[in-house]
Amino acid sequence: MQEPTHRLQEEKRGDHFDMETLVGYILLAGVLTSVALLAIGLIWHWTRWGNVQFEHSIVGMNFFEFILSTLRQTASHAVRPRLILNMGIGVLMLTPFLRVLASVFYFALAKRNWKYTFFTGFVFCVLTYSLFLR
Amino acid sequence: MSFELLILTSIVAGFVGSMSGMGGGVILIPALTFFGMDIKHAIAVSIVSVIATSSGSASAYVRDRITNLKVGMFLEMFTIIGAWAGAAITLVSARRPLFILFGIVLLISWAALFRQRRESWRPVAHQDRFSQWLELEGSYYDQSIGQTLQYRGARAYIGGPLMFGAGLIAGLLGIGAGALKVLIHDLIMGLPPKVSTTTSNLIIGVTALAGTSVYLAAGMIDPGLAAPIILGVVLGATIGTRLLVRMTNQTVRRFFLMVLFVLGVEMMVRGILGS
Numbered sequence: 001m002q003e004p005t006h007r008l009q010e011e012k013r014g015d016h017f018d019m020e021t022l023v024g025y026i027l028l029a030g031v032l033t034s035v036a037l038l039a040i041g042l043i044w045h046w047t048r049w050g051n052v053q054f055e056h057s058i059v060g061m062n063f064f065e066f067i068l069s070t071l072r073q074t075a076s077h078a079v080r081p082r083l084i085l086n087m088g089i090g091v092l093m094l095t096p097f098l099r100v101l102a103s104v105f106y107f108a109l110a111k112r113n114w115k116y117t118f119f120t121g122f123v124f125c126v127l128t129y130s131l132f133l134r
Numbered sequence: 135m136s137f138e139l140l141i142l143t144s145i146v147a148g149f150v151g152s153m154s155g156m157g158g159g160v161i162l163i164p165a166l167t168f169f170g171m172d173i174k175h176a177i178a179v180s181i182v183s184v185i186a187t188s189s190g191s192a193s194a195y196v197r198d199r200i201t202n203l204k205v206g207m208f209l210e211m212f213t214i215i216g217a218w219a220g221a222a223i224t225l226v227s228a229r230r231p232l233f234i235l236f237g238i239v240l241l242i243s244w245a246a247l248f249r250q251r252r253e254s255w256r257p258v259a260h261q262d263r264f265s266q267w268l269e270l271e272g273s274y275y276d277q278s279i280g281q282t283l284q285y286r287g288a289r290a291y292i293g294g295p296l297m298f299g300a301g302l303i304a305g306l307l308g309i310g311a312g313a314l315k316v317l318i319h320d321l322i323m324g325l326p327p328k329v330s331t332t333t334s335n336l337i338i339g340v341t342a343l344a345g346t347s348v349y350l351a352a353g354m355i356d357p358g359l360a361a362p363i364i365l366g367v368v369l370g371a372t373i374g375t376r377l378l379v380r381m382t383n384q385t386v387r388r389f390f391l392m393v394l395f396v397l398g399v400e401m402m403v404r405g406i407l408g409s
Contacts, residue, residue, distance in 0.1 A: 024197035027189045027339070034186065035368055038361040051137070060353030085357040089182065092364070093346060095189050096339040103207060115268075116207060123210050123340065130218055130347040 019106050023099055030095025037088030045081035063093060063131035097131070100124045135169050140359075141366045143169065148187065148370025153378060154390035155247055155331075157338075158367040159184050159309035160240060164397045167404075173232050177224060177308030178349035179360050181342050183367040184310045188338035190368060191375065195332035200274045202329050205287055205319075206336040208268055209297045213315075213337055214344040216301025221348035224306050233405025236307050240398030243313030247391060258288040258324040265290040265323075274329060285326050293323045297337075305345035310338040 045051075061069065070086040100123050107116040143165045144158075151158035159180040166176040195201045224232065261271075270287030287293075296318045304311040312334050319330030349355050 019203055020196050020199050020201075023203065023336075024193045027193035027196065031186055031190045031193065031368075035365060038365055042361055042365070060351055062351050063347055066350060082358065085361045088364075089355070089357045089360060092182065092185055092189075093343060093350075096185060096343045099189075100210075100340060103203070116204060119211055120207050123207065123214060126211075126214050126218070127340070127344060127347075130214075130344050133347060133351050 019103070019110075022102055022106060026099045026102055027095060030091060030098065034088045034092035034095065037084055037091060041081045041084035041088060044084065048081070062133055063090075066090065093131075097124075097127055100127060135166075135171060137362060139169060141362045144183070144363045144366025145370040145373075148367035148372075149374045150370075150390055150393060151187075151367070152371040152374030153387065154394055155313075155387075156243060156394060157184065157310040157312050158187050158371055159307075160243065160394065161397065162363070162367065163236065163308060164401055167233075173229050174224060175354060175359075177232070177306075178346075178352075178354035179356075179363050180308035181221075181305070181345045181349060182355055182360050183364045184304075184308070184342040185339055185346060186364050186368050187371050188310055188312075188335050188342065190371070192332070192335045192339055195335060200328050201332040201336050202270075202272045202287070202325070203336070204268070204272075205270055205323070205325065205329075206333045208270070208290065209294060209315075209333075210337050210340050212294045212297040213301030213304065213341040216298040216303075217305030217341045217344040218301075218348060220302040220305025220307075221345040222305075223302075224308075225348070225352055225354075227306075230405045230408050232307070233401050235405075237398050237400075237402030237405060239303055239307060239309070239311070239314075240394060240401060243311075244391065244394050244398060246313045246317045255320075255326045256324070257284075258286045261286045261288050262291070270323070272329070274326075276328065283326060285324075285329065287323045287325055289322050289324070293318055296322060301341050301344075304338070304341050305348070308345065308349075310342065312338055 066086070067090050070083055070090060074083050100120060103120040104117060104124050107113045107120055144162065147162035147165055148158045150161045162180045162183065163173070163176045166179075167173050192201065196203070265286070265288050268290050270290055271285065273282050273284045275281075276283050297315065300311050300314040300318060303309070303314060312331070315334035315337060316330045319325045319334060320327065323330075325333070346355070
């Protein structure tokens with residue numbers, strides 16, 4: 001029963017909401033949402049058509065085009081299983097991306113650690129660039 | 135490949151991956167190609183599933199305060215560029231070299247996992263000025279010995295560039311390449327084993343995202359195919375992790391490590407013979 005004591009000490013120091021909590025919950029929420037969307041998409045498709053063969057392969061597009069086209073289709077047609085799957089993949093890819101973005105803000109605003117604001121900012125820029133790539 | 139076979143393969147890959155400590159991609163790609171999937175598509179779909187498994191386990195480790203975020207965020211700068219370059223190479227590469235490289239990397243990772251178990255961790259005696267400037271230090275509460283362990287990281291100037299190589303392999307082959315990252319953390323930077331595995335886990339998610347973006351842009355990620363694979367791998371890995379916590383016996387782990395050895399040899403043979 002060592003751990004609860006340890007946790008208590010941490011909370012006494014007043015840092016129970018910190019970088020670790022923020023990053024941990026972003027990752028957890030992202031993965032759970034994504035897995036839920038993927039499962040809903042597959043089950044929905046299966047209950048409606050009795051199979052899970054999707055006659056669909058995406059053409060090459062960058063991440064933001066992929067998200068936009070999914071949202072646009074969702075808005076114009078009724079929501080379909082395939083769009084739910086696209087959203088699942090989109091949320092999954094956004095998860096580490098948002099984690100990095102949150103880190104930039106954390107180091108800049110809460111810690112005022114410019115060294116690490118630069119490092120995480122660099123990672124964020126490279127990722128943004130690669131997500132725009134096609 | 136039928137849906138049932140696809141999801142079953144993915145569950146087994148996630149399970150064996152977490153039992154052996156090697157990650158799902160390393161099992162998934164040989165299995166998918168064995169059932170006839172093109173290796174480049176297997177790599178592309180595997181790297182998306184790597185985001186899910188690594189983020190899932192990283193979330194728990196980060197909240198337990200074992201992961202060193204500064205070490206992770208410094209090294210990520212190198213791995214994402216590596217992954218990006220690696221994925222770009224795979225797109226234009228011939229298929230046989232990919233099989234051979236996969237076999238080689240699998241066997242190296244396998245050897246790294248074996249080594250890890252024998253040696254015990256020694257704290258860094260002298261921290262160089264660059265690592266000091268990077269604030270590479272930390273402490274975590276080790277439940278097995280019941281006390282807080284202080285540590286410092288060293289030789290970040292070698293560790294960083296080497297992580298570019300680990301990222302390159304990850305992007306090239308669609309795997310987390312966790313064993314290679316852990317090797318760099320352990321041998322070069324002198325981090326304690328628990329910190330190196332959990333920090334490598336955090337880095338893997340972002341690295342896999344950089345690789346995924348290249349494969350997505352090339353039109354190689356089909357959500358209809360990726361969805362069952364991601365769900366299967368996550369489910370298998372979750373079951374594996376639960377079992378692993380309760381398991382004290384090393385025999386089972388050794389069995390899974392042998393499976394990996396066979397897979398590594400098999401991939402190399404297929405690459406050389408050109409199946």
